[in-house]
Amino acid sequence: ICFVVTKSFLLTCCLPIFLMGMRYYFSRKVILHYLDCALHTDMSDIEQYYMKPPGSCFWVAVLDGNVVGIVAARGNEEDNTVELRRMSVDSNYRGKGIAKALGRKVLEFAMLNNYSSVVLGTTAVKMAAHRLYESLGFKHVGVVEHYTLPGMTRSLLERMFFQLRYHRYRLQLREE
DSSP: OHHHHHOOHHHHHHHHHHHHHHHHHHHHHHHHHHHHHHHTTGGGOHIIIIISSTTOEEEEEEETTEEEEEEEEEEETTTTEEEEEEEEEOGGGTTSSHHHHHHHHHHHHHHHTTOSEEEEEEOOOOHHHHHHHHHTTOEEEEEETTOOOTTOOOOHHHHHHOOOOEEEEEEEOSOO
């Protein structure tokens, strides 16, 4: 279509490169803003946000003296759920069962604290993350299209070049 409209072979060849560049730019911009928000909210004071409140906790996986993974749990007394949050494993250590061990730690914590269910949300595009949650017993309960991360402006260009799906999962531990 580009060639028919412009009659320019050069422009037709450059357009996909330009579009991929824009996608990269906006993806990087959104992710860096999100990380900045995380580092200035709960991750800036883990003790205050995850260790002091009742029903919340934070774990670190250490291997050979190096931090290789983290996960947090944040309790919600209103609906007696605990949210699995901030699960992350260093890319050099993925596929070694670290994420599964961290996930099981949150489930154990939830059972010990008598929560009725564990919930989580993820924007992960890698199917391995979704398989991990399902292997832990979580059920996929919905998708939010065009999800907005903290720090996103939702400008027209941002919406054109960067879109997220937010997947929600739930693991029912016991009936209320």
